[in-house]
Amino acid sequence: MFDIDRWNEIWNALAKNKVRSLLTAFGVFWGIFMLIVMAGSGKGLQNGVSEGIAKFAANSAFFWAEQTSEPYKGFKRGRNWHMDSEDLQYLRDKIPEIEYITPKNFTGRWGNGSNVIRGKKNGSFNVKGDYPDYVKIDPATVLKGRWINDLDIRDKRKVCVIGEKVFESLFDPKEDPLGQYLKISGVYYQVVGLIRAETQININGRTEESISLPFTTMLQTYNMGNQVHFLAITAKKGVPVSVVEDKVKEFIKKKHSIAPTDMQALNSVNIEKEFKQMSGLFLGIQILTWIVGIGTLMAGVIGVSNIMLVIIKERTKEIGVQRAIGATPRTIIGQIMLESVVLTTVAGYIGLSMGVGLLELVNRIIENAPTKSGDRAFFAHPEVSLTVAVSALIILIIAGLFAGMIPASRAIQIKPIDALREE
Amino acid sequence: MIQIENLHKSYVMGHNSLHVLKGLELGIEEGEFVSIMGSSGSGKSTLLNILGILDDYDKGTYYLGGKLIQGLNETKAAMTRNKMIGFIFQSFNLISFKNAMENVALPLYYQKVSRKRRNQIALEYLDRLGLKDWAHHLPSELSGGQKQRVAIARALISQPQIILADEPTGALDSTTSFEVMEILKEINDQGKTVIIVTHEHDIAAMTKKIIRLKDGVIEEVIKNGELQLFKDRVRTE
Ligand SMILES: Nc1ncnc2c1ncn2[C@@H]1O[C@H](COP(=O)(O)OP(=O)(O)OP(=O)(O)O)[C@@H](O)[C@H]1O
Ligand SMILES: [Mg+2]
Numbered sequence: 001m002f003d004i005d006r007w008n009e010i011w012n013a014l015a016k017n018k019v020r021s022l023l024t025a026f027g028v029f030w031g032i033f034m035l036i037v038m039a040g041s042g043k044g045l046q047n048g049v050s051e052g053i054a055k056f057a058a059n060s061a062f063f064w065a066e067q068t069s070e071p072y073k074g075f076k077r078g079r080n081w082h083m084d085s086e087d088l089q090y091l092r093d094k095i096p097e098i099e100y101i102t103p104k105n106f107t108g109r110w111g112n113g114s115n116v117i118r119g120k121k122n123g124s125f126n127v128k129g130d131y132p133d134y135v136k137i138d139p140a141t142v143l144k145g146r147w148i149n150d151l152d153i154r155d156k157r158k159v160c161v162i163g164e165k166v167f168e169s170l171f172d173p174k175e176d177p178l179g180q181y182l183k184i185s186g187v188y189y190q191v192v193g194l195i196r197a198e199t200q201i202n203i204n205g206r207t208e209e210s211i212s213l214p215f216t217t218m219l220q221t222y223n224m225g226n227q228v229h230f231l232a233i234t235a236k237k238g239v240p241v242s243v244v245e246d247k248v249k250e251f252i253k254k255k256h257s258i259a260p261t262d263m264q265a266l267n268s269v270n271i272e273k274e275f276k277q278m279s280g281l282f283l284g285i286q287i288l289t290w291i292v293g294i295g296t297l298m299a300g301v302i303g304v305s306n307i308m309l310v311i312i313k314e315r316t317k318e319i320g321v322q323r324a325i326g327a328t329p330r331t332i333i334g335q336i337m338l339e340s341v342v343l344t345t346v347a348g349y350i351g352l353s354m355g356v357g358l359l360e361l362v363n364r365i366i367e368n369a370p371t372k373s374g375d376r377a378f379f380a381h382p383e384v385s386l387t388v389a390v391s392a393l394i395i396l397i398i399a400g401l402f403a404g405m406i407p408a409s410r411a412i413q414i415k416p417i418d419a420l421r422e423e
Numbered sequence: 424m425i426q427i428e429n430l431h432k433s434y435v436m437g438h439n440s441l442h443v444l445k446g447l448e449l450g451i452e453e454g455e456f457v458s459i460m461g462s463s464g465s466g467k468s469t470l471l472n473i474l475g476i477l478d479d480y481d482k483g484t485y486y487l488g489g490k491l492i493q494g495l496n497e498t499k500a501a502m503t504r505n506k507m508i509g510f511i512f513q514s515f516n517l518i519s520f521k522n523a524m525e526n527v528a529l530p531l532y533y534q535k536v537s538r539k540r541r542n543q544i545a546l547e548y549l550d551r552l553g554l555k556d557w558a559h560h561l562p563s564e565l566s567g568g569q570k571q572r573v574a575i576a577r578a579l580i581s582q583p584q585i586i587l588a589d590e591p592t593g594a595l596d597s598t599t600s601f602e603v604m605e606i607l608k609e610i611n612d613q614g615k616t617v618i619i620v621t622h623e624h625d626i627a628a629m630t631k632k633i634i635r636l637k638d639g640v641i642e643e644v645i646k647n648g649e650l651q652l653f654k655d656r657v658r659t660e
Contacts (some may be wrong), residue, residue, distance in 0.1 A: 326505025326533040417477040
């Protein structure tokens with residue numbers, strides 16, 4: 001096995017057909033390279049998306065009102081309704097499994113920005129009414145100052161917390177926004193905090209382009225009465241959020257005279273469910289990656305088998321001589337198989353290394369890119385696990401053995417005397 | 424050493440069958456130096472290949488060193504060739520990308536002799552054939568006579584009892600041919616059985632026994648003492 005003659009043989013056989021060896025080896029190289037790059041990218045996508053939402057409380061659900069779709073208790077279908085502040089305490093009382101429950105309101109429904117002015121600068125941003133607990137569900141990093149607190153809520157203070165884009169548009173880079181005033185729809189608010197979202201989930205507009213007011217302040221200044229546009233809830237540890245989701249729907253419908261069978265009136269998103277769906281999607285991507293990758297690899301391996309066959313044909317005479325002077329079929333088969341394995345493994349190993357290298361490079365570029373929240377692509381840490389790399393190598397070696405099998409059996413099918421006669 | 428009875432061999436090509444050896448009888452003792460002659464196509468190579476277990480035969484018996492050679496599988500045949508028979512070919516059949524020493528050492532590789540040891544033995548054999556300085560040259564850098572001497576060294580290295588040579592001088596000029604024959608004679612003097620196929624009468628005359636093939640059987644056997652007579656006869660022919 002480790003006899004230098006054997007390696008000499010292999011080297012000579014491959015070196016004699018440099019171009020063909022290289023081209024075939026390239027097939028295997030490309031196959032494994034693609035496999036690694038695709039697997040790594042799939043993983044990168046998964047990591048990116050996971051990181052984007054991972055910090056988001058996985059056991060959370062969100063609710064918002066839509067028109068009713070069924071007539072009930074004297075109400076016609078198509079009724080516009082809304083949740084209200086009383087629902088919060090009501091749900092807390094009825095559903096002990098709730099951990100946090102926070103309302104969130106928006107000015108202008110779904111994403112129409114409000115005009116914001118600061119001196120000569122102005123811009124259009126999403127204005128949201130928030131509760132202190134909201135950051136426990138959708139975490140944010142406080143870059144300067146603070147997030148909305150209980151006093152803001154109690155006193156309906158005219159303060160606001162801004163996102164990074166808001167800061168960029170309305171302030172000079174070196175300016176301290178804290179204590180400054182913004183005029184939003186004609187009312188002045190003092191800036192108390194600058195935040196960066198940690199997740200990629202954006203409710204009614206990106207956090208970086210948003211301004212948060214205390215929830216109660218918003219109700220008052222915008223004359224919203226006690227309306228609640230949006231409800232965020234997390235379940236206590238050990239309780240599936242779906243259970244809480246169902247209960248919330250049941251009680252809200254009961255309280256607001258909505259048919260229990262109305263599936264549209266109270267819309268919701270369950271992050272747990274979304275996670276599961278995404279996991280399914282990533283599994284799909286992975287399976288596809290392997291099918292395509294192995295297909296490409298197979299093409300490369302068939303190429304290797306082919307070149308081996310050609311080499312064997314060219315070396316018939318030489319093999320005849322070797323057999324005449326005592327090489328047993330086993331020796332010949334072993335040699336050809338080893339050649340094939342060496343060719344595929346070396347080519348594959350190079351492909352593997354270069355694939356991993358490329359992923360590493362991409363990774364570095366992503367990490368060194370100036371990251372602003374929100375700019376971050378849904379792509380992070382493309383990588384291949386050791387298991388993937390090792391199984392790819394094992395597949396290569398096995399494939400190499402298979403690739404060598406046909407040429408090897410062809411080589412010993414010829415009688416030694418016929419091999420010798422070959423000119 | 425070699426005992427052949429009623430040996431038949433046909434080549435089948437599609438529907439045609441060419442009956443080459445037709446009940447050939449042959450006995451060769453240990454230590455003999457034999458040449459096989461006959462017109463082209465008379466079956467000399469066919470016979471030698473059967474003797475060398477490179478090819479099989481259809482009918483009859485062939486004993487080599489007391490062992491019946493019949494229907495051996497390829498592994499056994501390869502091992503028997505490796506241990507008992509040394510081959511010398513007309514076209515040398517050296518492996519082009521191995522140097523002289525590696526070519527000579529090859530049969531020992533198949534006997535799993537360590538690389539160092541077999542290269543050392545190969546050098547000894549090359550030395551005996553006057554090729555020590557050429558040990559690290561590739562076949563393409565050697566003359567015909569040198570190549571054939573390398574091939575002879577390769578045939579000898581596994582210390583076989585029999586040397587088979589199909590027209591070993593066929594590709595060489597007459598001076599070199601005689602040198603090669605001298606070497607074969609020396610090998611024979613050391614007790615090995617040497618069997619060569621040749622067309623040339625003066626080459627055949629250097630052996631101790633001539634077997635003439637014709638029509639698939641042995642037409643004539645000329646022994647040592649009668650060789651002079653044979654030489655005179657071919658001169659007048
Ligand atoms: N593999 C083969 N298939 C078919 N016919 C063959 C084969 N080998 C030899 N023959 C035929 O068998 C006959 C004997 O061939 P062989 O090679 O034994 O002759 P030879 O005596 O060695 O001739 P030469 O002196 O020309 O070398 C020839 O007619 C040849 O054409
Ligand atoms: Mg012949």
